[in-house]
Amino acid sequence: MIFLDQPYVSDFLKRTIREFELPVVLTQASRAFGADSFPSAITEEEARVRVRATPNPKLYQVSESSIGWVTEHLGESAMPARIEQFKNKASFRVATAALFPDLGFREIPVTDLDDFDPASFPAPFVIKPTVGFFSLGVQRVESAAAWPAALAAIRADVARAAGLFPAEVLGTASFLVEQCIEGREYAIDAYYDEKGEPIVLSILEHLFASKDDASDRVYITSAEIVRANLPRFTRHLQDLGEVFDVRNFPVHVEVRVDAEGRVIPIEVNPMRFGGWCTTADLTYHAFGVNPYACYFRGERPDWDALLDDPDSSFGNDTFALVALGNTSGIDGKDIAAFDHDALLARFARPLELRKTDFRRYPIFGFVYARSTPEQLAELDWALRSDLAEFVTRA
Known part of the structure; x- marks a missing residue:
């Protein structure tokens, strides 16, 4: 069952819902995104009945704004507690202290x-x-x-x-x-199957402009990033699975890998992949893998065959998700316009642009881009730009 909610639902997810007839719960928030038009939509009461009848139901939230609905309507189930053990970062640290005693x-x-x-x-x-x-x-x-x-x-x-x-x-x-957890940072979309085994659906490296940078500006993936990290990240998720014992459960995990190669979790975001329909959609852009369909259909990407295919469409290219956070120093209410076209011209091969309401949220939108090894400077520019050159003041 899928819960659609603010602030964003991608067209790719909507197409996936239609193609695979995935059940969408008709909450008030879901209806605002056209959930009534999905033949597979189900009522809130039917959702409650299904959860009560299933020990480990498959639930997916586009936004954590849906946590409130889960808590209110599924309070008698195990789901609210499963969400809380991950969502509360202090509780998560306590639960995993034995795995990481030096943190x-x-x-x-x-x-x-x-x-x-x-x-x-x-x-x-x-x-x-x-x-x-x-x-x-x-x-x-x-x-x-x-x-x-x-x-x-x-x-x-x-x-x-x-x-x-x-x-x-x-x-x-x-x-x-x-x-501080030093080292390179990565984001992982995955799910635990009906046996509690982790299935990795995507691996992205989170780039930073400096050690003081805490923004979510640029995430990248490539065949090499997945190939180099898949075994150790799978083991890491297995370790976490032994602590939390979740099944049929999607997660968006952020980790760092230190100089000794140790994988240390930053946080685990429950019942979803990357927020704003971002990271899962990037995986489809890059590799043709649909994480939403994999989760609901219980499928595992054949990463070995995919990455070793000499005729693959992705080759040695890097695929990037660029989150255009408002770092211009100008409040959204004081901005008349943002020149998305001029920004797109900075990328050799933009794949998709998603605009957002920058007056309501502190972000101008998202860009998906593909870069050859010779074009990676464009991602470094995106990482460091304050984007003020594209802003027209009100």
Whole structure:
């Protein structure tokens, strides 16, 4: 069963729902995205009946805004607890402490932030909302002296995001302070099958402009990225599966790989792949693998055959997801227009442009692009641009 919700549902997901007749729950939020037009749509009551009758039902949320519906209507099922154990970052750290005993962390109520002594926790460290999304309120703190500026940035982020997302998506009642996990960062879309075995559907590397960068600007994938990481990330998901014992359950996992090759989780986002229909759709652009269909049909990509095919369409190219977060320094309400056409001209081979309501959300849209090894400089530009050159003030 699929829950459609704000802020975005892609045309690719809608086509997938129609092609494979995937059940969409007719919530008020789903109806706003045309769910009534799907022949496979089911009522909320039918959804509740199906969940009660199935030990491990297949549920997928496009947005974590649907967590509230799951909690309200499926409270007697195991699903709310399964979501909470991942969504709450402090609970997740406690549950996985035995796997990563050297990773220091501390939960701090928001009311205690002003009194937090940064010298009491080894620097550098990261602070973020215990329940968070889209890197909102995330700050890397290099030293105790940097704490006042970080705290001010957190408060500004939270103020800008107020009212945009429900508490189930962005909760600021408490914050998690944890030691910095150094190394290259990756995002993984996967699901645990009916036996609890993890099935990896996509692997993306998350690029950063600097060590202080905490944005979600650029994610890339390629045959080499998948080939180099598939075995160790599968083992990592198996380790997590032994802790949480979930079945028929989709996840979007963020990890770092340190200098010794250890895979350390940053967070696990439950009951979904990448937000805003992003990472799963990039996998289809790159490899022709449809993660939504794989999950609901219980299919496993044949990565060996796919990656070793000498006649593959993707070759050695890199496929990128560029999230056009508003880093212009200009508030969305003060912007008259954003020149998406001029921005697309910066890419040699843009695959898709998705525009968003930048006055409501702090993002101008998303670009999917394909780059040859000789064209990777365009991704470095995208990573570092503040995008102000494309903004027309109101």
